[in-house]
Amino acid sequence: xKILLTNDDGINVKGxxxxxxxxxxxxxxxxVAPETEQSAVGHAITLSDxxxxxxxxxxxxxxxxxxxxxxxxxxxxxxxxxxKNPPDMVISGINLGAxxxxxxxxxxxxxxxxxxxxxxxxxxxxSLATFINPDFSxxxxxxxxxxxxxxxxxxxxxxxxxxxxxxIASDKIKGVVFTRQGSSRFREEFDKRIDPRxxxxxxxxxxxxxxxxxxxxxxxxxxxxxxxxxxxxxxLTDHKFLEKLKNWKIK
Amino acid sequence: xKILLTNDDGINVKGxxxxxxxxxxxxxxxxVAPETEQSAVGHAITLSDxxxxxxxxxxxxxxxxxxxxxxxxxxxxxxxxxxKNPPDMVISGINLGAxxxxxxxxxxxxxxxxxxxxxxxxxxxxSLATFINPDFSxxxxxxxxxxxxxxxxxxxxxxxxxxxxxxIASDKIKGVVFTRQGSSRFREEFDKRIDPRxxxxxxxxxxxxxxxxxxxxxxxxxxxxxxxxxxxxxxLTDHKFLEKLKNWKIK
Numbered sequence: 001x002k003i004l005l006t007n008d009d010g011i012n013v014k015g016x017x018x019x020x021x022x023x024x025x026x027x028x029x030x031x032v033a034p035e036t037e038q039s040a041v042g043h044a045i046t047l048s049d050x051x052x053x054x055x056x057x058x059x060x061x062x063x064x065x066x067x068x069x070x071x072x073x074x075x076x077x078x079x080x081x082x083x084k085n086p087p088d089m090v091i092s093g094i095n096l097g098a099x100x101x102x103x104x105x106x107x108x109x110x111x112x113x114x115x116x117x118x119x120x121x122x123x124x125x126x127s128l129a130t131f132i133n134p135d136f137s138x139x140x141x142x143x144x145x146x147x148x149x150x151x152x153x154x155x156x157x158x159x160x161x162x163x164x165x166x167x168i169a170s171d172k173i174k175g176v177v178f179t180r181q182g183s184s185r186f187r188e189e190f191d192k193r194i195d196p197r198x199x200x201x202x203x204x205x206x207x208x209x210x211x212x213x214x215x216x217x218x219x220x221x222x223x224x225x226x227x228x229x230x231x232x233x234x235x236l237t238d239h240k241f242l243e244k245l246k247n248w249k250i251k
Numbered sequence: 252x253k254i255l256l257t258n259d260d261g262i263n264v265k266g267x268x269x270x271x272x273x274x275x276x277x278x279x280x281x282x283v284a285p286e287t288e289q290s291a292v293g294h295a296i297t298l299s300d301x302x303x304x305x306x307x308x309x310x311x312x313x314x315x316x317x318x319x320x321x322x323x324x325x326x327x328x329x330x331x332x333x334x335k336n337p338p339d340m341v342i343s344g345i346n347l348g349a350x351x352x353x354x355x356x357x358x359x360x361x362x363x364x365x366x367x368x369x370x371x372x373x374x375x376x377x378s379l380a381t382f383i384n385p386d387f388s389x390x391x392x393x394x395x396x397x398x399x400x401x402x403x404x405x406x407x408x409x410x411x412x413x414x415x416x417x418x419i420a421s422d423k424i425k426g427v428v429f430t431r432q433g434s435s436r437f438r439e440e441f442d443k444r445i446d447p448r449x450x451x452x453x454x455x456x457x458x459x460x461x462x463x464x465x466x467x468x469x470x471x472x473x474x475x476x477x478x479x480x481x482x483x484x485x486x487l488t489d490h491k492f493l494e495k496l497k498n499w500k501i502k
Contacts, residue, residue, distance in 0.1 A: 042323075043293030043356045050452040051441075072293075073455065081441035081453060102369060105294045105485050111356075118353060118436060142501075149501045158434075159489045178496045180488040183409075185369060190302075190332035201301040202332060204324065231489040231496050234356050237431040238410045238482040245429045245482050250393075250400045 001027040001151060004087035004116070006074045007095065008038040008108030011056055011066045015094035015128065015136050020063065022140035023091065026148060030087070031056070031064030032078035034071060039097075043111040044070045051077060071112035079119050089147060090116030093126035094139045098164050100129075100218040100228065101184030101210055113160045114234055122150055123160040125232075129222045130167035138173065139165040142227060158235065164218055164228045176227040182212030182219035252278040252402060255338035255367070257325045258346065259289045259359030262307055262317045266345035266379065266387050271314065273391035274342065277399060281338070282307070282315030283329035285322060290348075294362040295321045302328060322363035330370050340398060341367030344377035345390045349415050351380075351469040351479065352435030352461055364411045365485055373401055374411040376483075380473045381418035389424065390416040393478060409486065415469055415479045427478040433463030433470035 003023050007016045011033040023029050035054070046069045054066045065082055067074045071092060079086050092112035099107040109125045116123030126143050128134050142165060150161065162181075166173060191203040210219040221228035254274055258267045262284040274280050286305070297320045305317045316333055318325045322343060330337050343363035350358040360376045367374030377394050379385050393416060401412065413432075417424060442454040461470040472479035 037299075040296045040298050041293070042295040042362065044295045045291045045293070045357055045455065047291050047455055048288075050444075050446075050454060052450070052452050076439050076455065077441055077453060080439040081443065102485065104487060105362075105365065106296055111293065114356065145501050149499060153499060156489070156492050159492050176501060178493060178499070180490065180493060181486055188327050188331040190328055192332065193301075195301075199303070201303050202328060203301060204296065204298055204327065229496070231492045232487045233489040233492075234353065234487070235432055236355060236483045236485070236487070238407070238484040239431065241407050241410050241482045241484075242429060242431060245480070248400060248404060248429070250396050250427060 001089065002087045003027040003029050003089045003091055003147065004078055005029060005031045006033045006071055006092050006112045008034065008041065008071045009096055010034050010037050015096055018136035018140045019091065019094050019143055022144045023147065026144055032067060032074045032082060034074060035066045035068050038070050038108045040106045041070045041108045042106050043072055043114065045072050046070060053077065053082065071108040072115045075112050075115040086121055089151065090121050090123040091126065091143060091147060094136050095127035096134055097127060097131050098129035098222060099125065099127045099162060100164050100222060101182040103184065103208060104162065104181060110162055117158060117160045122155045124150065124163060125160065126163040128165050128167050134167060138170040159231050159233045162230045162232045164222055166222050166225050168225055172225060173227060174225045176229060177215055177221045179216055179218045179221050179228045179230045181230055182210060182217030184208055184210045184219060252340065253338045254278040254280050254340045254342060255329055256280055256282045257284045257322055257343050257363045259285065259292065259322045260347055261285050261288050266347055269387035269391045270342065270345050270394055273395045274398065277395055281334065283318060283325045283333060285325060286317045286319050289321050289359045291357045292321045292359045293357050294323055294365065297321060297324050304328065304333065322359040323366045326363050326366040337372055340402065341372050341374040342377065342394060342398060345387050346378035347385055348378060348382050349380035349473060350376065350378040350413060351415050351473060352433040354435065354459060355413065355432060361413055368409060368411045373406045375401065375414060376411065377414040379416050379418050385418055389421040410482050410484045413481045413483045415473055417473050417476050419476055423476060424478060425476045427480060428466055428472045430467055430469045430472050430479045430481045432481055433461060433468030435459055435461045435470060
C-alpha cells in the first residue's frame, strides 16, 4: 500500500512526523505538505500565485515535498504532478485541535482529505482534540489501524472519514464511535485596536460553542472520551428541504 | 428589510454594483466586501493577520465597507463588529462564473452565504454562468424577486440558497428549477516552468468536467438555459453510509 500524508499545520510539525512513523509500519509513505501553517484556510486552492515544491530530507532520509500552498493544493499537486502513480490512500493530520461540528467547514485538514476523495482516493482526516500538551501516539496508532480497516472495506465514492481523538492516555479512551457531524457556532469576537500610525484594525477570534452532547455526534463523542469517526461527503444539497422548495412560487 | 451584500470578486466589480442597484429597490442595502479578488478561497477565515475596514463612497454616496479579508471574514465582521443590528438577509454575488456541482466547495461566494446562515441570517449566493461578456441585469432582477420570496417563506435553520443564472437574454431563459448539487471533477493541469533564477514552479489550472446533464442537477439546469436554485446546508455527514459504517470492526 502507498499512502500520501499531508496536513495543514506544515511539514515539520510533530503531528505529521508521529503519524508518518506509525503509517510507515504498514505502507510506503510519501509526505506532501504545506511549507507553513495553513489553519482555517477551508477548501482554498491557489490559482493566482505560482506553486513551488521543495524536496525535504530529515536526518539524511528523503521524506517528501513541501509546497507553498494550501492542504488542497498539496493533494492536487502530489497526485497530478509529483507522484508517478496515485497513492492508495490519503491521510491528513494529525491536526492540533479538533475538527468537529460546524468548524469542519473551516478545516484545512479535512479539505485535504476531501480533495483526495474528489480525486477518487480513499481518504482520512485525523485530529487530536487539544491545543496544549498534545500526545499524538494513540492517534497515530489508531490512524494505522483505521487505514488497514479502510483499505480492507473500502469507502463509497465521494465519502471520507473524519476522525477526532481525545487527548488522554490510551487506557482512558472509552472506545470508538461512528458519529454524525454535530452542531456548533463560533462566538466571534473582533478585538478592535489602533496601530502606531493611528489606523484602526481588528483581530478575529472567539470561542466555539458546541450544542451536541450526545455521543452519536462528533462533539459529544470527544466530550465522552471516545474516538469519533464521522463519514463526510461533499453533496451539500439539503434534499429534505428541496422537496418543500419545489412548492415555492417566485413572483 | 435590511440586506447585507458581499461577494468574492471585490467591492468594485460590476456583478456587485448591478446587484446593489436592484436590491436597493426593495431594501436598505449595506455592502461589506473584500478589497480584492478572493476567488477559490473556499471557506477561509483570517486569523493570523489583522483585518482592516475601509469606508467606501461612490459618486459621493456612502455604499459600505471594504475589508482586506475573505468573503467569510466580511460577513463575520459586518455582523459582529460593523453593523449595529444584524441584517435580515445576506446576498453574496453576483459572481462571475458558475458555482455549481463539486466546485461549490471552492467557492468564496457560497462561503459568504454559508457564514450568514451560520449566523442565523437567511442567505442567498448568486452566480452568473460565464467568464466572458457578462450581462448581470436578469440575475440582479431575479435576486430581487427571490429575496422577496425568501423573506416571505423563510429558510430552514442551516440552509441557504445557491443560485446560478445562465448568461443569456432574459427572453431566452426557459424557467426556474429547484435542483440538487450535481457531480463534477476538476481535471487539474499543473504547468511546470523554470523561473529566471533557474528554479522550478507550477501554475495550477485545468478544466471542470460535469457529469450531470439532467435539469434536476444545478449543472444540467444551466446547460438547459434554466435558472438553478439549490438548497445547500453544511451538515456534511453521509448519513446513509453512517449506518453501514457502524458494522465496521477496527482491529
